[in-house]
Amino acid sequence: xxxxRKPGRPRSVxxxxxxxxxxxxxxxxxxxxxxxxxxxxxxxxxxKATLYKWWPSKLHLALDALLARGRIRAPVPDTGxxxxxxxxxxxxxxxxxADPDIGPCIMQVWGECLTSPDMxxxxxxxxxxPRRAGLHIIYNRxxxxxDIDPRFGxxxxxxxxxxxxxxxxLTGHAPVDDEEIERIARVAFAxxxxx
Amino acid sequence: xxxxRKPGRPRSVxxxxxxxxxxxxxxxxxxxxxxxxxxxxxxxxxxKATLYKWWPSKLHLALDALLARGRIRAPVPDTGxxxxxxxxxxxxxxxxxADPDIGPCIMQVWGECLTSPDMxxxxxxxxxxPRRAGLHIIYNRxxxxxDIDPRFGxxxxxxxxxxxxxxxxLTGHAPVDDEEIERIARVAFAxxxxx
Amino acid sequence: xxxxRKPGRPRSVxxxxxxxxxxxxxxxxxxxxxxxxxxxxxxxxxxKATLYKWWPSKLHLALDALLARGRIRAPVPDTGxxxxxxxxxxxxxxxxxADPDIGPCIMQVWGECLTSPDMxxxxxxxxxxPRRAGLHIIYNRxxxxxDIDPRFGxxxxxxxxxxxxxxxxLTGHAPVDDEEIERIARVAFAxxxxx
Amino acid sequence: xxxxRKPGRPRSVxxxxxxxxxxxxxxxxxxxxxxxxxxxxxxxxxxKATLYKWWPSKLHLALDALLARGRIRAPVPDTGxxxxxxxxxxxxxxxxxADPDIGPCIMQVWGECLTSPDMxxxxxxxxxxPRRAGLHIIYNRxxxxxDIDPRFGxxxxxxxxxxxxxxxxLTGHAPVDDEEIERIARVAFAxxxxx
DNA sequence: CTATAACCGAGACGGTACGTCCAGTCTTTGG
DNA sequence: CCAAAGACTGGACGTACCGTCTCGGTTATAG
Numbered sequence: 001x002x003x004x005r006k007p008g009r010p011r012s013v014x015x016x017x018x019x020x021x022x023x024x025x026x027x028x029x030x031x032x033x034x035x036x037x038x039x040x041x042x043x044x045x046x047x048k049a050t051l052y053k054w055w056p057s058k059l060h061l062a063l064d065a066l067l068a069r070g071r072i073r074a075p076v077p078d079t080g081x082x083x084x085x086x087x088x089x090x091x092x093x094x095x096x097x098a099d100p101d102i103g104p105c106i107m108q109v110w111g112e113c114l115t116s117p118d119m120x121x122x123x124x125x126x127x128x129x130p131r132r133a134g135l136h137i138i139y140n141r142x143x144x145x146x147d148i149d150p151r152f153g154x155x156x157x158x159x160x161x162x163x164x165x166x167x168x169x170l171t172g173h174a175p176v177d178d179e180e181i182e183r184i185a186r187v188a189f190a191x192x193x194x195x
Numbered sequence: 196x197x198x199x200r201k202p203g204r205p206r207s208v209x210x211x212x213x214x215x216x217x218x219x220x221x222x223x224x225x226x227x228x229x230x231x232x233x234x235x236x237x238x239x240x241x242x243k244a245t246l247y248k249w250w251p252s253k254l255h256l257a258l259d260a261l262l263a264r265g266r267i268r269a270p271v272p273d274t275g276x277x278x279x280x281x282x283x284x285x286x287x288x289x290x291x292x293a294d295p296d297i298g299p300c301i302m303q304v305w306g307e308c309l310t311s312p313d314m315x316x317x318x319x320x321x322x323x324x325p326r327r328a329g330l331h332i333i334y335n336r337x338x339x340x341x342d343i344d345p346r347f348g349x350x351x352x353x354x355x356x357x358x359x360x361x362x363x364x365l366t367g368h369a370p371v372d373d374e375e376i377e378r379i380a381r382v383a384f385a386x387x388x389x390x
Numbered sequence: 391x392x393x394x395r396k397p398g399r400p401r402s403v404x405x406x407x408x409x410x411x412x413x414x415x416x417x418x419x420x421x422x423x424x425x426x427x428x429x430x431x432x433x434x435x436x437x438k439a440t441l442y443k444w445w446p447s448k449l450h451l452a453l454d455a456l457l458a459r460g461r462i463r464a465p466v467p468d469t470g471x472x473x474x475x476x477x478x479x480x481x482x483x484x485x486x487x488a489d490p491d492i493g494p495c496i497m498q499v500w501g502e503c504l505t506s507p508d509m510x511x512x513x514x515x516x517x518x519x520p521r522r523a524g525l526h527i528i529y530n531r532x533x534x535x536x537d538i539d540p541r542f543g544x545x546x547x548x549x550x551x552x553x554x555x556x557x558x559x560l561t562g563h564a565p566v567d568d569e570e571i572e573r574i575a576r577v578a579f580a581x582x583x584x585x
Numbered sequence: 586x587x588x589x590r591k592p593g594r595p596r597s598v599x600x601x602x603x604x605x606x607x608x609x610x611x612x613x614x615x616x617x618x619x620x621x622x623x624x625x626x627x628x629x630x631x632x633k634a635t636l637y638k639w640w641p642s643k644l645h646l647a648l649d650a651l652l653a654r655g656r657i658r659a660p661v662p663d664t665g666x667x668x669x670x671x672x673x674x675x676x677x678x679x680x681x682x683a684d685p686d687i688g689p690c691i692m693q694v695w696g697e698c699l700t701s702p703d704m705x706x707x708x709x710x711x712x713x714x715p716r717r718a719g720l721h722i723i724y725n726r727x728x729x730x731x732d733i734d735p736r737f738g739x740x741x742x743x744x745x746x747x748x749x750x751x752x753x754x755l756t757g758h759a760p761v762d763d764e765e766i767e768r769i770a771r772v773a774f775a776x777x778x779x780x
Numbered sequence: 781c782t783a784t785a786a787c788c789g790a791g792a793c794g795g796t797a798c799g800t801c802c803a804g805t806c807t808t809t810g811g
Numbered sequence: 812c813c814a815a816a817g818a819c820t821g822g823a824c825g826t827a828c829c830g831t832c833t834c835g836g837t838t839a840t841a842g
Contacts, residue, residue, distance in 0.1 A: 049820080155368075241789075
């Protein structure tokens with residue numbers, strides 16, 4: 001089986017990396033509003049046409065940069081306790097969202113995605129769903145082990161744990177630290193336990 | 196004590212109402228992005244200077260219009276059961292947020308507010324906190340009645356109920372209807388009950 | 391009779407003058423190609439939106455600037471001889487077109503106008519026709535005096551004098567100086583004399 | 586003497602012809618502005634690199650295509666009368682320049698050439714001078730025959746005939762048909778006749 | 781009944797980012 | 812060595828919208 005290369009000049013890997021780096025850096029420095037396409041192009045040493053060739057809009061580029069550079073640590077451990085697994089996972093996620101550099105960026109990008117259902121769908125697919133795949137594993141183990149009552153369903157179960165602290169991050173009305181994560185998860189778990 | 200009227204021409208009530216109406220209408224018709232200050236001024240038959248005289252920015256105006264025209268129905272009943280009180284309240288709120296006209300607007304405005312901590316604070320103050328005042332009443336009655344374990348604190352309790360479905364509204368990954376509201380509240384309540 | 395002023399902020403005279411000056415200066419310095427709208431806006435201390443508010447395109451602006459700043463000296467004297475009148479007029483025009491600053495600009499603008507019949511019509515109306523009005527006067531005096539045979543018509547007569555040297559300016563295949571102007575006019579006049 | 590062939594793949598004749606055809610066709614269809622290098626390459630089934638390998642710029646290519654495809658009919662007859670010879674020649678040239686397909690193209694290309702003295706020189710060399718060679722023959726016969734006064738010189742003589750109608754074509758202020766050509770030539774000739 | 785103050789509509793303006801376009805160059809693979 | 816494919820830089824284009832400013836004119840209280 002031979003590797004078939006397409007004709008023509010191949011896409012420049014250097015450019016792509018420079019673009020993603022410039023994007024995330026600008027986003028961290030001055031927020032999504034300062035992250036203009038011109039500024040990205042200039043800093044990456046790239047032409048604006050190249051940006052628009054590979055990303056249909058600023059938001060798509062921001063999402064990609066966030067995924068590529070702001071590595072999310074969402075572990076899917078197997079401690080023997082679904083509760084502990086969830087807590088470890090949620091702590092990882094909250095650390096990502098609460099990171100002083102990345103946190104504001106992701107909030108702003110999330111905010112921008114709220115302007116249209118299409119963008120919101122993209123946000124879900126790229127940010128939420130990949131993380132949720134791991135959570136399904138933890139959930140299923142918890143059900144099998146008898147920790148979680150399967151009648152509630154996986155969506156409800158996950159939202160009971162992740163909804164409260166993500167909601168907090170999106171309004172800032174209360175702190176989100178490891179201790180709070182634990183308390184939230186425990187309350188949710190108590191409610192989700194089989195009767 | 197006499198009514199002290201300031202000299203000069205008083206603020207035009209007609210203009211203010213026309214502005215708020217034009218703002219909310221434009222927002223509903225085409226989203227926050229189409230709701231430009233020029234469009235608002237034109238439709239309200241008002242000059243742009245008037246807009247900026249009374250509202251410091253587009254976002255402030257949008258928030259005001261949303262509060263003034265999209266009346267939130269967040270009842271604070273006293274059914275004898277804190278759970279039922281919460282459910283009734285949450286249903287009212289969800290109906291507001293899920294309204295096909297107002298819902299998208301509020302999501303977009305919320306999204307825009309995520310671009311800066313200052314705007315987010317304003318959003319909290321004007322949208323969240325007023326509602327939360329009523330919830331504190333329900334919560335306190337629940338604690339007094341022994342339905343809720345006070346050790347969790349009011350913030351956690353409220354977020355356990357309202358976080359999950361608001362999170363859903365902000366991502367659209369699962370439906371938010373009356374039935375779901377009830378299920379969420381019941382699970383949360385089970386977790387919050389005194390041991 | 392009262393002077394009726396339109397409502398709203400009046401157009402800024404300073405801006406307009408700065409724009410016209412910046413335009414002609416840039417055109418002289420680097421040609422029509424270097425005369426970008428951004429450069430004009432920057433140099434005039436004006437926003438690009440203002441340019442496009444008053445001039446529909448770069449070419450319209452260039453034409454205006456050329457007319458406003460590069461004053462054309464096309465005298466319409468009455469020496470008693472139509473031939474001498476034409477010669478004096480043609481020398482004025484040629485000095486304008488052959489000016490080392492303005493000449494190249496006008497050639498380039500003329501060239502750009504050739505890209506569309508519409509623009510060419512504008513060029514005619516703004517550059518040619520005003521000059522031609524004066525020439526009609528000279529022509530009519532010449533016919534009345536018996537210097538020119540009216541059977542040829544005014545268009546032909548004028549083109550016989552002005553065509554040859556403008557054609558030269560547009561190709562650069564032969565010099566256009568005062569002496570040449572005189573020779574051209576004399577030959578044309580000899581051909582146009584009544585038999 | 587052996588035919589020396591250079592090593593490597595020889596230049597494709599098919600490509601060259603396809604390029605010239607695509608160029609002139611696009612120019613006719615949508616003017617010089619729509620005739621982009623990408624469009625030419627695509628239509629000719631050729632890569633852009635090939636275009637730039639053989640033509641230094643778009644304008645050079647356009648000039649070539651105009652010369653290669655829009656064959657100029659500029660006869661150099663010998664009717665026994667220099668006037669008639671000029672008239673026949675001028676009619677041929679005017680038919681070329683006034684052709685509804687080719688005419689606008691050549692005007693636009695001429696216009697583009699006005700942007701720089703270098704391009705204008707190329708235009709002269711490729712379009713004007715070849716035609717002028719034939720005219721010198723007619724002129725010399727006219728002088729020998731005593732129809733034209735040699736004191737005016739060949740440049741002046743030719744410009745008196747060709748200047749007026751080319752000037753008209755470049756501004757469109759008056760029609761250029763066979764009748765007008767004849768009238769122009771006759772007036773010029775009358776002025777150029779030996780006294 | 782005038783003066784003063786604050787309002788208002790109209791609309792021009794500076795600034796700035798957007799997303800598009802195209803000329804001309806460069807880098808691959810393949811003939 | 813030539814050619815096709817096509818990615819790339821650079822930079823102008825014309826549009827859009829925010830928030831400010833400048834007019835002429837209006838509507839109130841204060842004296």
